[in-house]
Amino acid sequence: MTESKNFWNWFTKNQTAYTFLASIDESVKEELLNNLLDQLHKYCDQLYFEIGGFPDEEQELVITAEGNKDYFTKVEELVSDAPSINGWSFVAFKQPTRDQFNSKWGDIELNSQDIWFIPLESKISTEIGIRVYVPNYDQIRENESSKPLLLKMIDTILGEKSFAEDLAYIEFESQVRDPEEDGQIPIIEHSNYIEWSKSKAV
Structure with missing residues (x-):
């Protein structure tokens, strides 16, 4: 089994907890995020993530190399292996924004x-x-x-x-x-x- 499949198998089993990040206690949230990062780093320790959404909306998991081109292929490989999970979208790289901030x-x-x-x-x-x-x-x-x-x-x-x-x-x-x-x-x-x-x- 490939390392990317290992990550997605873990995520599939645990994804429900991540739909409640916006409403759970900060200490629990921090533990969940740390667990997710640990699992991602088992695939590649140079990748990171952004995750967001509300319980009644589609969740989004963005996989990022923080601009390090040496690891762009690893980002693309991981996202291309992502399973179809109802209520989730998986995105390679931080996307451009036209919103004012x-x-x-x-x-x-x-x-x-x-x-x-x-x-x-x-x-x-x-x-x-x-x-x-x-x-x-x-x-x-x-x-x-x-x-x-x-x-x-x-x-x-x-x-x-x-x-x-x-x-x-x-x-x-x-x-x-x-x-x-x-x-x-x-x-x-x-x-x-x-x-x-x-x-x-x-």
Whole structure:
């Protein structure tokens, strides 16, 4: 029996408990999540998960490599082996989001709708680069711990796989007064730009 089958056999037997995560005691919830991570790490110790939903809705289990391309195949293999379980959906990689959200760390707070970008062109490569314009970027740049959090926010917007595979280069600058007049594109439309760029390269 393959390691992925071992994981799914365990999950199938225990999945009912995970439909109540939103309403159970925190200590019980923590134990369930730790058990799930332990079982996942028996398959591959470089994979992680996100899980959510309410008892009367479909539950979702997202398997992620946290952007580590070396383990993308392991993610895809595990999800492709997932069984059909009523009330559950299984997703490979964190997906892009178009929903507005805020991120805050320390005194810095960013809204996803305030982040824009422009594509960068290369004379020697067809790979995609972007310059991302962020409000108060000077303040972020002064704090070394803020840069990884900003990258994590961009990863959340673009989706795990696209962020890792579709972007060869990313740089940041402070936002101008009128981004649209400056020719910038809202970052939440980046997936549309990726699709257009790929079709153009064919």
